[in-house]
Amino acid sequence: MLKIRNLSASIDGKMILKGINLDVNAGEVHAIMGPNGSGKSTLAAVLTGRNLYEITEGQVTYLGKDLLTMAPEDRARAGIFLGFQYPIEIPGVSMANFMRTAVNEIRKFKGQQPMNASDFMKLIREKIALVEIDTKLINRSVNEGFSGGEKKKNEIFQMAMLEPMLSILDETDSGLDIDALKIVANGVNMLKRPDNASIVITHYQRLLDYIVPDFVHILYDGRIVKSAGKELAVELEAKGYDWIKNHDGDE
Amino acid sequence: MYIETEKISLNESLVDLFNSNRSLLLRASTDHVNALRMQAIDQFKKIGIPTKKDENYKYYDLDPVFSRKYDVHFSRKKIDFNISDLFKCDIPELDTDLLILLNGWYYENGNHDDLMKQGVVMGSLALAAVEYPQLFEQHYGRYADIKSDGLVAFNTAFALDGIFIYVPDNVMLERPVQIINIVMDKVDSMVQHRNLIVLGKNSKASIVICDHSLSANQFLTNSVTEIVASENSSLDYTRVQNEHNGAAQISSTFIHQLADSRVSTNTISLHGGFIRNNLNVMLAGKGCENNMYGLSLSDKFQHVDNSTLIDHAMPNCTSNQKFKGVMDDMASGVFYGKIFVRKDAQHTHAYQGNNNILLTDDAKINTRPHLEIYADDVKCSHGATVGQLDENAMFYLQSRGIGSKEARLMLMTAFAHEIIDQIKVDPLKDRIYDLVNKRLRGELSRCNSCAMNCN
Ligand SMILES: Nc1ncnc2c1ncn2[C@@H]1O[C@H](COP(=O)(O)OP(=O)(O)OP(=O)(O)O)[C@@H](O)[C@H]1O
């Protein structure tokens, strides 16, 4: 599904990603862990088309297409979803209007008719139930004044609405209480299908108790320095990153 | 030197226009109006059309606008069509009392019997001067100071008609009054109408003005509106400006508020070649509230200039100004917001905000707050921002599959939302929301530019 080859990216001349290689296949869950500032969010942003970064080297193909030349909206329409580490507040744009526009733009891209109002409301209700957010949030401006936890649940709600093929969840677990964490993880698991995949960026092994990854990768200083099964997360939790630093470049 | 001679000849030619039509002008009006007319032309001879040397007009040269050749009509033209055919309101839920101005002249259009029974007067300014001399003379020319601005003097010298509205004490109008102000002619023309709106004590009214140009000629409108809000009265005043790129509109509004009155104005500038709005508010009684909102959307070479003055002359008054602008292409804008708090105006609250989005590098905005505060126990604040669309918000929308064009539109609409939301008549609010959306989508071209979709 996703093939990342030797991907390097910089911002203002500062190298942040230094040759990333990663393959994600349909049906898989990949966890990416790594210390603060190692480039996890940058990788997510580069994959979803944020134009702040300069791609200095490498290729990414997604479902056989050259991902890096696609506009962000086209990546989303092709099924890529980013759960933001810091969801953006957009005063004056209601959640309902936002989601209706997004759903219909994606439908248009697929050659489908816009969804009628009652079907749309039905869809909203169904997905709201999945993430257990307050219905009132739908009539409020996007993320404006949402609590930290509400913002994160709202990301999962949007993911549920858009049913992506590849979701990249950037620290969706941070700032969540234990119940919310379960709800979020449950949401992710319910949306899991044999033909889709997810990349879960997290600092805590705790989330991985609920969303069981097939692979765990450690991103350190712009490189994936270690990849293994889910036991790696447990090891990290116990030993911290110092242990990895010594293995730098081992992979 | 060259410019100076040009300027002198422009003002001279405008005075000549007066002199050569003097008898027509004087014959059309009452002695009271004519006395003011003569004072005004003398004053105009002294000060003329404002130049860029004038602090109030320093960002836009009015010379080219006034130097074009315009026809001026000194009497009401006979029209060979039914005036109400010009206008079909497509807001079914919006039930209004309709008044129509065509090229500055009031045209009879249905009666307002139920309102007349309550003592409400609505109609022609020229007629009101004759029929209600006492009421008229008590207010006409009292608030629009001919010394303050050459354009006010110019209008006072030339104005022949316009709208007169009187709402007696204790009368609350149920329906909004809608003034459709149309310019439409086969020749380029200059229009200078004059409106007078008087709200009695404890009265209440909602007035909507729609400015349209319905033919492709060049137009210059230089209008003056005087509004008096008596004690404890309440007025909502919404103006939708929607003229074509060949139309220049200068509209000077003078609002005189007495104790405990509440006035909200909302000026939505959707379209027009050159728009200049002078909004002057005198808070002449204690406990007044004034809200002044404005939204301008401009592109190509359009220019929208909002100049406000809130004069806090009395204690315990609150004023709140919020103007927003979106400038595209080479469009330019000005916000010049003045707040005076006089020595006696203790416990004044005055807020002013101006936010702008520039969509291109060539678009321009000059924003200038001007606060003069002579009282000590006051709360005043002002803030201005000039920026682009929020990149993070753009990316967030795009990352959900929303195309960049649509995303920009959503953010611009959101930006405008705060102002439109202040409109208190719901169907009108929805309609304006719609219009703004169309305008931002570029779907509001000149031909269907009539906000109210006249056919
Ligand atoms: N817009 C930017 N301007 C300058 N530096 C940036 C920018 N964005 C990211 N960086 C830098 O790139 C590096 C990687 O940042 P990134 O956000 O990808 O880290 P991360 O692994 O997601 O960290 P965390 O775990 O704290 O979320 C950091 O040093 C950061 O300061």
Ligand SMILES: [Mg+2]
């Ligand atoms: Mg991060």
